[in-house]
Amino acid sequence: MADALRAGGTPAIELTGVVKEYSGHGEVVRAVRGVDLAIEEGEFFSLLGPSGCGKTTTMRMIAGFEEPTRGVVRLHGQDVTDVPPAKRDVNMVFQSYALFPHMSVYENVAFGLRRRGVDRDELDRRVREMLEIVDLAGREKRRPRELSGGQQQRVALARALVNRPRALLLDEPLGALDLKLRQAMQIELKRIQREVGITFVYVTHDQGEALTMSDRIAVMNDGLVEQLAPPREVYERPATRFVAGFIGTSNLFSGVVDRIADGLAVLRPGPGDRVLVPVEGKPAEGDTIDLTVRPEKIVITAEEPGGDVSKVRGTVAEVVYLGTSYSYAVTLGNGAEVTVFQQNAHSSDSSAERGDPVWLSWQPRHSYAMGS
């Protein structure tokens, strides 16, 4: 949020203290429990989180299909909390596309323009131009059911984009496609977003997709935003245990701070072990902190490593050959299990065998102390 304010302009989309509760069957479901977001103009913004965490609900409140129980939704600075979807300058690409089954591709794409009374020549020009962009020229007369999944997806995209909305909301638009098509469409979507230059709000539960496509990601869990940051930061510096666990493979440790020096907390999980973690202010000696290290940052050696690195001792419990890399499961003295990825570049790297005593080491800057 601070980023958007620093960038100066009014955010394209702003949610303030937004809560959505559904009641039914005599109980209250708290789908969204208090979300603050500011999405910048022209940004590719992702909402990422596990199934049921409230992504679709958040999106539907932006589009106007659901009214927040509490809180305010602003579009380009204007409070639209009570404005119906037809009067909001955003368009939605639905999770299941929701194409009009009784209309041709052309009529699907023309629908919004017709409702707005765009004159015939301009309508025709804009529809054809948009079909060109999504590579569907020549398929105007087809019905949605006569198209492949990927083509339907592009019709849905064209149908929304042709209206030149100020923001496009996409709810898991690639969810129904197979892996190859997904990847092709990811690139395509990015290209289109750059070409038309409008704000994209992208809902996904696929972390890889969010990481590759987004300018910023809001990681959601159980109706709350756990972290809002650029992909790199979300991956490298997960703010919470949940984010660390949800994005990629992550090793989580918790330990008692032995001493603090030069902004580094020193932990001693076992005899001879030493873990160095950069900390900012908060923890004091004797506090328990959680920290995380990505498996690819860890080096595995037979000898004790030298220098100012974090190092812990363990025993190799499992070695898995993954083609381009090896994956090791290493059990530490305190029983914790650590995953280590090692590139398959040097034959010496794969020397550790099951049962070998090994040292694990990593640079202090590759581990982060997290909030709970």
Added chain:
Amino acid sequence: MRRVRAALAPYLLVLPGGLWLTVFFAVPLLAMLSLSTQEGNLVEGFRQTFRLQNYVDAVTLHWEPLVRSLLYGLATTAAAIVIGFPLAYWIAFKGGRRKSSYLFLILLPFFVSFVIRTISWKFLLTDEGVLLGPLKDAGVLPQGFHVLATDFAVIAGLTYNFLPFMVLPIYVALERIDPRVIEAAYDLYASRTQAFLRVVFPLALPGVFAGVLMTGVPAASDFVNASVLGGVDNTMIGNVIYNQFRASEYPMGASLSFILMALMLLGIFSYARALGTEDVLEVAAR
């Protein structure tokens, strides 16, 4: 062996239904077709003389109830759409968790015999009955006012009896519409009216089409409503056919039946051509 069985399977599956239709539909139909061009009477017996004049006679003698039946059928269908569509719409979109209870209520009259239902209407609408009696006593209606033996009574009875056949198929079509598709219309700047006219209604048309067939056809060939609720001026072709067969005028009854059937098939096919094609949906969607 398995391949032979697989090849035979489709035929074996249609066999029971096919036999049933052959024995109880095709054979009588052919018998009737043959009867419709015969000559004679019950005492001397009927002979096949391929007398097409039977058809001409049928039309010249009975064109009035024939036309009336078609008009009643049309009026009934129109009334059933006007009443049934909102009903189906409400159940499909606002029925919530009680949907099946509402559908059951719609079907409830079917648990009572068709004839009994119609006769109970007669009691309801009779000149000094529970409905008209008090209204006349209170001076709201003139003493001479009557409902029975009017076009209105017969059409109302037909509509009441065939309404569920309109509601159910429309309900099924509406129920199948993905609510997201309707939301997409709103998202693309459609007003409620536009969303209904461009999206909901065109998608419900297959249901309306089925409903029209299922109410229009039996309504036009009905005879119970006209004989119970109607008077001498409300005779339908069903009554005429029934009377012809009772009077053993088999060739006349048979040729009237075929004329009715031909007219209805003609109506249905031109209707299907006009509505069933996708171009119509396309135009409706604009």
